[in-house]
Amino acid sequence: MMNMRLARPEALVDINHLSELTRIQDTGDAVEIGALVRHAELEKNPVIGCHASLIQQAERLIAHPAIRSQGTIGGSLSHADPAAELPVLAVLGDWLFRVSSAKQNRIILAADFFLSYFVTQHASRAYRRQLAETLLNEALHLAARQNSGERRG
Ligand SMILES: Cc1cc2nc3c(=O)[nH]c(=O)nc-3n(C[C@H](O)[C@H](O)[C@H](O)COP(=O)(O)OP(=O)(O)OC[C@H]3O[C@@H](n4cnc5c(N)ncnc54)[C@H](O)[C@@H]3O)c2cc1C
Secondary structure, eight states: OTTTTSOOOSOOOOOTTOGGGGOEEEOSSEEEEETTOBHHHHHHOHHHHHHOHHHHHHHTTSSOHHHHHHOBHHHHHHHTOTTOHHHHHHHHTTOEEEEEOSSOEEEEEHHHHEEETTEESOOTTOEEEEEEEEOHHHHHHHHHHHHTTOOOO
């Protein structure tokens, strides 16, 4: 947002030190992806490659390596750019978002999270803690779509 001069915030909160948000874990029935996981990590992570390879295919289409080395999945989804790759995957795959504020924790289905382009359900003071991607249904669903002759572009 700041790179493109779309936002000039008066204050910034640096969440880069929240190491618990950098994890990718296979919990058995889901793959949980921390909001601070960067595109470059998603592109090469073996858990993602094994259970959600479509994410890796999409990642390779995002900008270029310098952008992918810094941009995060949480930032990409929160930004809700209609031209971005990950929000589309999230809605198609019925991903679940874990959203936390000081007062409450919520799980939100991707289709409900995105209200319009660049507009999400974030309460202004809430921030994303972790994203959980539903695993088996999503992977099977997407595999079926790919095999039905769908084309890119
Ligand atoms: C030149 C350029 C080309 C790009 N090309 C593509 C492309 O081809 N495809 C594509 O999909 N994307 C593209 N992007 C987007 C990029 O890949 C990042 O995903 C995106 O910029 C988000 O970056 P970030 O993680 O640094 O988030 P930021 O820019 O820091 O944040 C984006 C927004 O999300 C909010 N936010 C960030 N993290 C959280 C959180 N954890 N919880 C709540 N809110 C949060 C911020 O407050 C801000 O409003 C491009 C970006 C640039 C600069």
